[in-house]
Amino acid sequence: xxxxRSLKENWLQPFLFFGNNLLSLIGGAITTASxxxxxxxxxxxxxxxxxxxxxxxxIVLDLFLPGLxxxxxxxxxxxxxxxxxxxxxxxxVPSVYPQIDLRNPVFRRGIETVIVITFINFVIVGTATxxxxxxxxxxxxxxxxxxxxxxxxxxxxxxxxxxxxxxxCHVGSGMKSYVQAKVNGTKQLIEVTFHTWPAPIRAPxxxxxxxxxxxxxxxxxxxxxxxxxxxxxxxGDDVKxxxxxxxxxxxxxxxxxxxHFTGIHGHHLNNFEYVATDNDAQTIIxxxxxxxxxxxxxxxxxxxxxxxxxxxxxxxxxxCHNQATHVFQTAEEAVDEAMLDGTPSSALPFMHKEAxxxxxAEYSSQAEASQKITAGxxxxxxxxxxxxxxxxxxNIDASARRLVAIYDRNVFPxxxxxxxxxxxxxxxxxxxxxxxxxxxxxxxxxxxxxxxDCSLCHNLLATxxxxxxxxxxxxxxxxLHLQ
Ligand code: HEC
Ligand code: HEC
Ligand code: HEC
Ligand code: HEC
Ligand code: HEC
Numbered sequence: 008x009x010x011x012r013s014l015k016e017n018w019l020q021p022f023l024f025f026g027n028n029l030l031s032l033i034g035g036a037i038t039t040a041s042x043x044x045x046x047x048x049x050x051x052x053x054x055x056x057x058x059x060x061x062x063x064x065x066i067v068l069d070l071f072l073p074g075l076x077x078x079x080x081x082x083x084x085x086x087x088x089x090x091x092x093x094x095x096x097x098x099x100v101p102s103v104y105p106q107i108d109l110r111n112p113v114f115r116r117g118i119e120t121v122i123v124i125t126f127i128n129f130v131i132v133g134t135a136t137x138x139x140x141x142x143x144x145x146x147x148x149x150x151x152x153x154x155x156x157x158x159x160x161x162x163x164x165x166x167x168x169x170x171x172x173x174x175x176c177h178v179g180s181g182m183k184s185y186v187q188a189k190v191n192g193t194k195q196l197i198e199v200t201f202h203t204w205p206a207p208i209r210a211p212x213x214x215x216x217x218x219x220x221x222x223x224x225x226x227x228x229x230x231x232x233x234x235x236x237x238x239x240x241x242x243g244d245d246v247k248x249x250x251x252x253x254x255x256x257x258x259x260x261x262x263x264x265x266x267h268f269t270g271i272h273g274h275h276l277n278n279f280e281y282v283a284t285d286n287d288a289q290t291i292i293x294x295x296x297x298x299x300x301x302x303x304x305x306x307x308x309x310x311x312x313x314x315x316x317x318x319x320x321x322x323x324x325x326x327c328h329n330q331a332t333h334v335f336q337t338a339e340e341a342v343d344e345a346m347l348d349g350t351p352s353s354a355l356p357f358m359h360k361e362a363x364x365x366x367x368a369e370y371s372s373q374a375e376a377s378q379k380i381t382a383g384x385x386x387x388x389x390x391x392x393x394x395x396x397x398x399x400x401x402n403i404d405a406s407a408r409r410l411v412a413i414y415d416r417n418v419f420p421x422x423x424x425x426x427x428x429x430x431x432x433x434x435x436x437x438x439x440x441x442x443x444x445x446x447x448x449x450x451x452x453x454x455x456x457x458x459x460d461c462s463l464c465h466n467l468l469a470t471x472x473x474x475x476x477x478x479x480x481x482x483x484x485x486x487l488h489l490q
Contacts (some may be wrong), residue, residue: 020104021091026083028090034082041076042131048072049134069142073135149173153195155204158424161416162333176221176332177210206423211286211318218323222331226324228276231261238478240487241339241471242346244360248353254469254477268299271327271464279322281444282315288326289430291443292317294457306449306457327432327441335429337437338367341413347487351406355399358406361387366414367426376414381407 025031048068094100109115142148150160150173163169168176198204215221218228235257243249260270268277274296281294292311296304307315320326336344342362345351351358365383370376384407388396396403418425430438439446447459461467469475478484 016104020106022087024101024104025087025090025094028086030086030089031083032086034079034086036079037082038076038079041072041079042127045072045076045131045135069135069139073139076131076135144172144174144178146173149177155195155206155208155422158207158335158419158422158429159333161419162330162335165416166332166334168332171225171332175224176216178216206421207419207428208422209286212288212325212329213318213320215325218325222324222328228272228324229262230272231263232259232272233261233270235259237465238483240347241343242353242359244357244363246356248346248355248357248359249473250353251471251473252469252475252478253467253471254475255465255467257465258463275322275327276324280319281322281326282317282319284317286318287430288318288320289439289443291449294322294444294449304451304455306444306451306455308446309448309450330429330431330433333429335417335424335431336413338363338413338417338426340437341417342366342410345409345413350409352399352402355388355395355402355406356392357387362406362410366410366418370414370418370420372420373415373418376418376420377411380410380414384410 045068091100146160146163150156150163163173195204237255237257239253239255241251241253243251258270260268260273262273262276263269268274278297279294281288281291284290284292291308293305293307293315296306298304325331342351342359346353346359346362351362353359361384365380366376368379368383370379381404384403385396388399388403427437430440432438432440432443434440435442435445441464442459444457445459445463447456449457468477474484478486
C-alpha cells in the first residue's frame with residue numbers, strides 16, 4: 008500500500024496536476040486523432056481495401072501517421088516539464104497535490120482508462136512500427152517513392168526478378184545490415200531533398216551483398232546446365248528491314264556429377280580473384296585462377312604497366328549477371344525485340360533505321376522525347392512515303408507509341424541515364440563483358456594467354472543468316488520467338 012501511496016503522491020498526482028496544460032493536451036489530442044485514423048485504416052485494409060499499393064498513400068499511412076502519433080506522445084511530457092518549470096519559477100507549486108482517492112469510483116475509472124489507453128498505445132506503436140518497416144522493405148517504397156530510382160524501378164518491373172524484394176539483394180539480414188541500410192537510406196533522402204544525389208546512381212559490386220547471401224539463396228551454384236541454345240534475331244537498315252538470325256550454342260556447363268568444373272558456369276565460380284581499375288569493373292587488369300590442384304595462375308593485361316593495383320574482388324554471379332534484375336537494353340536490342348513482336352511493323356519501309364535514329368537522338372526529358380519521336384516518325388512517312396502514310400496511319404501511330412515506351416524504359420535524362428550508361432557484362436558485343444579478361448591480351452609471366460578462341464564459350468552455328476539451315480534441321484524455322 009505504501010508503494011502505491013508514494014507512486015500516487017510523487018507521480019500520479021503531480022502528473023495530473025502538471026499535465027493540465029495546453030501543450031500536453033494538444034499532444035494527447037494529436038496522439039488520439041492519429042490513432043483513430045490509423046485504426047480506421049487498418050480495419051479498412053483488413054477488409055481488402057486501401058493498403059499501401061500507392062507509394063505516396065503508403066508514406067502517409069505507414070510513416071507519417073505513426074510519426075504524428077509518436078510526436079503527440081513526446082509533447083505530453085514536454086508540456087508537463089514546461090508547466091512545472093513555470094510554476095516553480097512563479098513559486099506556485101502546491102506543497103500537497105490535489106488528492107487522488109481510489110475509493111472515488113470516478114477517479115478509479117480514470118486510472119483504469121489511463122492504463123487501458125497506455126496498453127492500446129503500446130499496441131498501436133508496435134503495429135505501426137512493424138508495418139512501417141515492412142512497408143519500407145517493399146519494392147514499391149524502394150522503387151517508386153523516390154523518383155531517382157525510376158530507371159532501376161522500370162528495369163526491375165520487367166525483369167525475371169520482378170517478384171523479389173529489393174531488400175533481398177540490397178539489404179543484408181540481421182540488425183546491423185538493417186541499421187546500415189536505413190542510415191544509407193537517410194543519407195540518400197537528404198541527397199534527394201537537397202538535389203545533391205549523384206546521377207546516374209551507381210552500385211559498385213563490392214557494396215552489394217555477396218552472391219552467396221542473395222542469388223545463391225534461390226539458385227544453386229552447382230547446378231549443371233550444360234549447353235544452351237541461343238537464337239538472336241536482328242533487322243536490317245534496308246528498305247525491307249530484312250530479318251536475319253544468329254544461332255549459337257553456349258557452353259554453360261556447371262559442376263558435373265563427378266565434381267568437375269566445366270564451361271562458363273563451372274570455371275569462374277571456383278574462387279577467381281581479379282583486380283579492376285574502375286568502380287564498375289569495366290577495366291580488369293589482372294585475374295588469378297585457382298587450379299584444381301590448388302596452384303594459382305595469374306593472368307595480367309598487357310595494358311598494365313607497373314605493379315598491379317586497383318579494386319580486388321572474388322568473382323561471383325554478379326560479375327557476369329550484373330543486370331540480372333536491372334536490365335537496360337541497347338537501342339538495337341530493344342528495337343529488334345519490339346519488331347519481332349510486330350510493332351514497330353517491319354512492313355513499314357526503313358522502319359528499323361528510322362526507329363534507331365529517333366530513339367537515339369538526344370532529348371532533354373522523356374516528355375520532349377515522346378513528342379519528338381512521335382512527330383518525327385509521322386513526318387518521315389508523310390514526306391518520304393505519302394502513300395504509306397495515308398494507308399498505314401494506325402500502324403505508324405502504334406509504332407511511335409512503342410518507340411516512346413522503349414525510350415521511357417531505358418533512358419532517363421533527369422537521372423543522366425542514357426543508352427549504354429549501365430553496361431551489361433554478359434557477352435561481348437555491346438560492352439566489353441567477357442572480353443574484359445578474354446580479350447587475348449591477358450597472359451601469364453611465362454606467356455600463356457587467357458583464351459579468346461570463339462569456340463571456348465560457344466559454337467557459332469549461323470551468323471546473320473536469312474534462313475539458317477540449322478533452324479531447319481531443328482524444325483524451328485517457323486518459330487519467331489526464340490532466345
Ligand atoms: C535479384 C537481386 C536484385 C534485386 C531484387 C534488386 N536489385 Fe538493385 N541491383 C542488383 C545488382 C546485382 C546491382 C549492381 C548492378 C551493376 O553493378 O551493374 C544493382 C544495382 C542497383 C542500383 C544502382 C544502379 C545500377 O543499376 O547499377 C540501384 C539504384 C538499385 N539496384 C535499386 C534497386 C531497387 C529500387 C530494387 C527494387 C525495386 C532493386 N534494386 C532490386 C541486384 C538486385
Ligand atoms: C528470391 C529468389 C531469387 C533470388 C534471390 C535471385 N533469383 Fe534469379 N531467378 C529466380 C527465379 C524464380 C527465376 C526464374 C524466373 C522466370 O523464369 O521467370 C530467376 C531467373 C534468373 C535468371 C534467368 C534469367 C532469364 O532471363 O532467363 C538469371 C540469370 C538469374 N535469375 C540470376 C540471378 C542472380 C545473378 C541473382 C543474384 C543477384 C539472382 N538471380 C537472385 C529467383 C531468384
Ligand atoms: C563467367 C560469367 C558467369 C558467371 C560467374 C555466372 N554466370 Fe550465369 N550465365 C552466364 C551466361 C553467359 C549465361 C547465358 C546467358 C544467356 O542465356 O543469354 C548464364 C545463364 C544463367 C542462368 C540461366 C540458365 C538457363 O537455363 O537459361 C541462370 C539461372 C544463371 N546463369 C545463374 C547464375 C548464378 C546463380 C550464378 C552464380 C552462382 C552465375 N549464373 C554465375 C554467365 C555467368
Ligand atoms: C575476371 C576475368 C574473367 C571474366 C570477366 C570472364 N572470365 Fe572466363 N575465365 C577467366 C579465367 C581466369 C579462366 C580460367 C583460365 C584457366 O583455366 O587458367 C576462365 C575460363 C573460362 C572458360 C573455361 C575454359 C576451359 O578451360 O574450359 C570459359 C568457357 C569462360 N571462361 C567463359 C567466359 C564467359 C562466357 C565470360 C563472360 C560471360 C567470361 N568467361 C568472363 C576469367 C574471366
Ligand atoms: C569468353 C567467352 C567468349 C568468347 C571467347 C567469344 N564469345 Fe561470343 N559470346 C559469348 C557469350 C557469353 C555470348 C552470348 C551473349 C548473350 O547471351 O547475349 C556471345 C555471343 C556472341 C554472338 C551473338 C551476339 C549477338 O548479340 O548477336 C556472336 C556473333 C559472337 N558471340 C561471336 C564471337 C566470335 C566471332 C568470337 C571469336 C572471335 C567470340 N564470339 C568469342 C562469349 C564469348
